[in-house]
Amino acid sequence: MSPKLLFWVPAILRLALLFGAAGLVWWMAGTLSALVFALSALAVALFIQLRYLHALGEWLNDPRSGRLPDGWGAWTEVFARLYRLRREDERHQAEMAEWLARFRQAMQLLPEGVAIMDDVLFLEWCNEAAERHLGLSLARDKSLRVTNLVRHPEFIDYVVLGRYEQPLTLSFRGRKLECRIIPFENRRQILVTHDATESERLDAMRRDFIANASHELRTPLTVIVGFLEIALSDPGMDLATRTAHLHLMTEQGQRMQRLIGDMLTLSRLESDEFPLKRERVDMRALVESVAEETRALSGGRHAVEVECEGPDVMGSQEELRSAFANLASNAVRYSPDGGTIRLSWKRGPDDLRFAVTDSGIGIEPIHIARLTERFYRVDKSRSRETQGTGLGLAIVKHVLLRHGGRLLISSVPGQGSSFTAVLPNTSLGSESNSSENP
Known part of the structure; x- marks a missing residue:
């Protein structure tokens, strides 16, 4: 049966029953008594409808599934449908709240800083990494303009000019930060920060290591190559000089061997491919x-x-x-x-x-x-x-x-x-x- 019939058939039957009862009173007690009975019944029905309308209005002010009344007549089906809809809505809200909690937890665990701003750069949310990187506090700085909170000329220029194709690298609060802004939706932007301090330090260590290793190897190689050039240019070199040169070249060659051996040892100690054998x-x-x-x-x-x-x-x-x-x-x-x-x-x-x-x-x-x-x-x-x-x-x-x-x-x-x-x-x-x- 269609929803319209489900509503109108019971309503017509109730009206028919009311008029039937009024007709019975008219037959037994006369016209005046039938009119009084009919008006009284209509007044009671109207009062019931108004009472349920009032209950519906009260529920709409605080729509919780547990506060819905049972209803009577057509209101039974109305309240039953509202109850089902509200239960579905509460379930969806619970799921959304769970997903939101998971999202925030995941964002808090990220090593990168994440801050969400609106279209005029007011802070809406940020994770703990962003607080550490930029000196923010969500509790204190929410709804404040980010460019007023991060007072760095390069950062302000990057945000205001809107040239987000390349990330911005800047030194801020003793850290080397990489900042990138990602527009999303129509009225929001995501600010992502990456702490590159450690990677910069490692890169500097690598550069220093290569420079130092090259310098350490250059000296003995220079000595060896120099003596070899002398030996080639002077075939008649006396035995004592030649022996001294060979002795010095041997010393420098051994020095290079020690240096390369220590470098290989360090490499092996730092490698995961050589676990410690106890x-x-x-x-x-x-x-x-x-x-x-x-x-x-x-x-x-x-x-x-x-x-x-x-x-x-x-x-x-x-x-x-x-x-x-x-x-x-x-x-x-x-x-x-x-x-x-x-x-x-x-x-x-x-x-x-x-x-x-x-x-x-x-x-x-x-x-x-x-x-x-x-x-x-x-x-x-x-x-x-x-x-x-x-x-x-x-x-x-x-x-x-x-x-x-x-x-x-x-x-x-x-x-x-x-x-x-x-x-x-x-x-x-x-x-x-x-x-x-x-």
């Missing part, structure tokens, strides 16, 4: 071996003392030997003849520590924070004299990072230095963990 390391034997290498490098010019009271650990014996040997060889290079070098392996308060302490020249405090940078040297001339590559402490740092440790440096100029490789207690383990990666 094995039980006999620390007493390792420390004694490093001490023997230190005595050999010193050639009797220093007193080398050893203290080994700590336990064995789980780690890479080759990498730990490389790190400890680098610390010890640095102590030999930078300690004057007659000095003392002390190697110790012991338990710390809540960790394990290998320390190399010397009575050398010491290091000024301004240099300590940069000692683990590649090719960083406190005294470049002295480092070259001692055959250092400038990569030893960088290797130590990466070996310790792979083992979950860190490097501590303390020094007093003119009195000596102490380099301590700190390993966590989690390095202690059993043979059953020997094949696990960290």
